[in-house]
Amino acid sequence: MNIITVTKENLEQEHICCAISNNSDCQVNAKKSWLAERFDDGLVFKKGDVRGKCFIEYIPAEKAWYPIEADGYMFINCLWISGQFKGMGYSNMFLEECVKDSKEKGKVGLVMLSSKKKMPYLSDSKYLKYKNFEVVDTVGPYYELMCLSFDKNAKKPYFKETVKTLKISEMGFVLYYAYQCPFTAKYVPLIDKIAKSKGIPFRAIRFETTGQAQNAPAPFTSYSLFYNGEFVTHEILSEKKFNKIITEKGM
Template sequence: MEIITVNSNNIEQEHICCAITEKKGETCVSSKKAWLKERFKDGLIFRKLDARGKVFIEYIPAEKAWCPIIADGYMHINCFWVSGQFKGQGYANQLLEQCIADAKAKGKCGLTALSSTKKMPFLSDPKYLRYKGFQVADSAAPYYNLLYLPFDEKAPIPKFRDCAKQGKIREKGMVLYYSNQCPHTDKYAPIIKEIAEQHGTTVILRKIETAEQAQNAPAPFTTYSFFYNGDFVTNEIFAEKKFEKFLASNVL
């Protein structure tokens, strides 16, 4: 099996790896593919193993990244995932090496990636990236780390924008910031709003539609950031049962 590049010419035929496996997930898949098509214009690269599995890397020039960072001249890794039967076969190294080579060929000064103090769902594995030479450039509440791999010792140190550092917003109640960068969000954001309304409350949905909005978001992970009474709660997508449990424990 080989690593292939997904682009505007083949995206409709290719499995995009992170898509949910449910038979009813096609709407979610199409929302992610539509998001990717728009980002290809901004220089996004999506490379994956030529197989049906979660083995891929997605990266974009940091100036166009949907992440509130200041990292001019860097290439930003949106998502990097190797799972299941494909672990331990060197695919992660291949994908990262191709990303590094591509970034250098394009004159970038290094790579950045959103990670965490310990392994968290939907975020890049800090242990692996630190092993590959990434360093902590900046931190944001409550557990985010901006990692970077400079290609030159004179490369500037990237950082989070101030708007995303504190993990707080002014709005009270339940507020969800999300985007179509993940295929799961377009399905589950309306579901939790509907569940909340069934219980006599509500979730305010703040969908991020542009890179500018993402770069001014109140939390580093613009794919999904849930707040309650002004405080950041989680970047992990609420499915029905998890959200019901959160409501019972915190709201109702």
């Protein structure tokens, strides 16, 4: 397998692995627009020349869409190798590419968002620990900030105070999301429609700038749902799963 680096110049011609479809698809449009705006911030998107989810996406931590402090580090937004490519060494290959590139750019280490147990949309902590990442901070029921240091004297990354309580003041359902994950472009409108049809208070807030995302009330800025001020989930919900939550809340 060869590695392709997606840039502004070839973005329109390349498949975006996490949302394979034609360019008129709302998910593809959303993700490609988000990527195009991030390349000037130093974002790197490398993918395999295969038809499937096989890629790594990373960015200087100062420009990452996460409420963290990690000066001098590189933040890995996503390392996704789908099941059909498991066991072929691709995760190691992409991570090694990131390490090499980050060191050449003078970074002091890598940072990723993970969780205590394996969960959808979050990096696998078991794999990261195997690759010598360590947990440097935690928040809420399961979030872990993991770091691979190149410089033992470098300051460890940490979550901002904005996420420490995982609470907001607004009542009803409040969803914070971003097009960093393309699936939000499809699924956010679906649950918004359900809430409106049932007369349930619901507000969706999309992060449109780096500054907004870096001051988010939850670590996972692609998708974080709150209800009556309390954190509910980071998992991008289907209509069925949202209806289940509504039932659980007695609505």
